[in-house]
Amino acid sequence: MVKDMLRLALISVVLALSLPLGSAAQTPSGTDQLASQARYWEGKGRYDLARENWLKLLRSSPDNATALSGLVSAEAVSGRAAAAQVYLDRLKESHPEHPDLRRLETLIRQGSYDQDKLAQPRALARQGKYQQAVDAYKTIFNNEIPGGRLGLEYFQTLAGTDNGWPPARAGIEKLAQDNPDEPVYKLALAQHLTYIEASRRDGISRLAQLSQESSVAAPARQAWRQGLLWLGAKVGDEPLYQDYLKRVGEDAQVSAKLTALRAPSVAASAERAGSAPAPAEPSRDELRGQLVKDGFDALNDSKLQLAESQFLEAMSRYGETADALGGLGIVRLRQEAYPEAADLLQRAVNKDKKRAAR
Numbered sequence: 001m002v003k004d005m006l007r008l009a010l011i012s013v014v015l016a017l018s019l020p021l022g023s024a025a026q027t028p029s030g031t032d033q034l035a036s037q038a039r040y041w042e043g044k045g046r047y048d049l050a051r052e053n054w055l056k057l058l059r060s061s062p063d064n065a066t067a068l069s070g071l072v073s074a075e076a077v078s079g080r081a082a083a084a085q086v087y088l089d090r091l092k093e094s095h096p097e098h099p100d101l102r103r104l105e106t107l108i109r110q111g112s113y114d115q116d117k118l119a120q121p122r123a124l125a126r127q128g129k130y131q132q133a134v135d136a137y138k139t140i141f142n143n144e145i146p147g148g149r150l151g152l153e154y155f156q157t158l159a160g161t162d163n164g165w166p167p168a169r170a171g172i173e174k175l176a177q178d179n180p181d182e183p184v185y186k187l188a189l190a191q192h193l194t195y196i197e198a199s200r201r202d203g204i205s206r207l208a209q210l211s212q213e214s215s216v217a218a219p220a221r222q223a224w225r226q227g228l229l230w231l232g233a234k235v236g237d238e239p240l241y242q243d244y245l246k247r248v249g250e251d252a253q254v255s256a257k258l259t260a261l262r263a264p265s266v267a268a269s270a271e272r273a274g275s276a277p278a279p280a281e282p283s284r285d286e287l288r289g290q291l292v293k294d295g296f297d298a299l300n301d302s303k304l305q306l307a308e309s310q311f312l313e314a315m316s317r318y319g320e321t322a323d324a325l326g327g328l329g330i331v332r333l334r335q336e337a338y339p340e341a342a343d344l345l346q347r348a349v350n351k352d353k354k355r356a357a358r
Contacts, residue, residue, distance in 0.1 A: 002301055007200045031057060038070050039184065039215060042068050042149050047074040063094040069104060076107045077150055084108045101153045107148060121157070130318045136261065148286035151175055159192060160317070168192060168200075183216045190220070194227035203227055204240060211247070221248055222294065228254055229290075233261055288318040322351035 038053035054070040061067065068091040075084035088104055117140050139143075145151055148208045152175055159168035172192055176185040185208055193196035193203030207224035211217055228244055229238065241258035245251065295310030311328040314321070329344030 026341065031060060033305075034237050035066055035070075036215065037308075040219070040305070040309065042070075042073065042184070046198075047078050047149075050074050051078070063090070065091065065095045065098055066154060068094070069100050071099065072104045073107060073149075076104070077148070081108050122153075125157045125160070126315060126319055128160070130157055130164070131162070133157050134161055134164070145171065145174065147178060147186075151187065156192075156316075157190065159195065165189050165192075165196060183210060183213045186210060187216045187223070189222055191223045194223065195232065195234055197230075200227055200231050201237075201240070204231065208247070218303075222306060222309060224248075226290070226294075227252065227255060228257065231257075233257055235261060237261060238251075284318060288314050288321070291317075292321070293325060295324070299330060300329060302334075304331050304334055320347070322348045325351060 034053045034057040038050045038057070041047070041050035041053065041203065043216055051071065051074040054067045054074060058064055058067040058071065068087050071087040072091065075081075075087060084104075085108060088101075088108065091098055091104070092101060117136075121133040121136035121140070124130075124136060134154070134157055141154070152172065155168045155171035155175070158164040158171070167300065169189070169192055172185065172189045176189045179185050182213045186206065189205045190206035190210060193199040195203075199211055204224060204227040206226060210220035212226055213220070224244060225248070228241060231240070234242075238258060238261050241254055241261070243253055245258070291310050291314035295307045295314065298304075298307035298310060308328065308331045311324045311331065312354050314324040315328070325344050326348035329341050332341035332344060335341075
């Protein structure tokens with residue numbers, strides 16, 4: 001089924017690329033979507049793609065403060081201090097009282113890292129070689145881990161190494177404290193807490209709260225759901241599942257876990273043992289497969305932003321695979337980002353051919 005979708009998507013993108021570009025005006029909802037997509041890419045360390053969305057927003061809304069601020073950040077973190085300064089000067093001129101001016105000036109001073117060098121640890125992380133990626137980051141940073149999104153990128157990579165979860169938690173926690181007005185750091189911390197059983201309930205509680213914040217609502221809801229599915233649920237955890245179903249809506253897998261908790265046999269076993277037995281931690285393949293499945297489910301429901309987040313998360317944490325690349329390619333196709341869609345879909349086909357040849 002996935003192969004058929006990829007073939008049809010490739011045909012569609014070729015046809016789309018052969019048509020003249022449209023000139024539809026940017027709607028307010030489209031403006032909001034561009035800002036949301038840009039922030040999402042920032043959270044993933046893809047400042048090149050964030051920059052594209054900020055530029056589109058600026059073209060549709062000249063002197064837009066949010067777009068200018070985003071462009072300063074993207075250019076600074078990408079090591080293009082001169083370009084960042086141009087956008088900062090423009091922001092100062094059009095919005096002299098903007099609250100981010102001082103932070104952006106600091107960011108420009110810090111944004112001196114060589115982006116060509118940063119490509120190496122990012123590629124290693126996508127391949128699942130987390131320790132090598134961390135070592136490469138440290139070399140680039142000269143063992144002085146930066147703040148902001150680049151620091152978040154480092155700590156999220158560190159989390160994938162052996163014994164890396166505790167220091168990664170401390171680092172992400174500090175970023176969240178240092179940037180209280182940016183929910184992306186709170187989201188990253190809450191997600192991090194769900195990765196191990198001991199802190200999973202804490203992470204679930206935080207994600208439930210973050211699901212009410214518009215800028216991170218979609219990824220927070222998905223991470224909330226995933227945390228509930230991972231949880232080694234015990235008698236007494238029923239409200240966690242009831243809250244999700246009440247606020248998000250019906251979900252077969254979440255409902256199944258709630259039903260199991262309510263079953264008399266489960267309750268009896270829990271009473272005899274003192275607690276319900278925790279299921280085995282899911283394997284990497286199971287976790288990756290669930291992310292991809294959730295991505296295609298969201299895609300089939302036309303929830304493009306949610307689908308995008310699942311495919312990107314799958315590739316970020318478990319490396320590039322044909323199904324994740326293909327899913328993201330279809331997302332880009334529906335977003336009318338035809339050149340990127342064509343590239344992603346072709347890479348997916350190539351990956352699938354290599355896997356079949358082995």
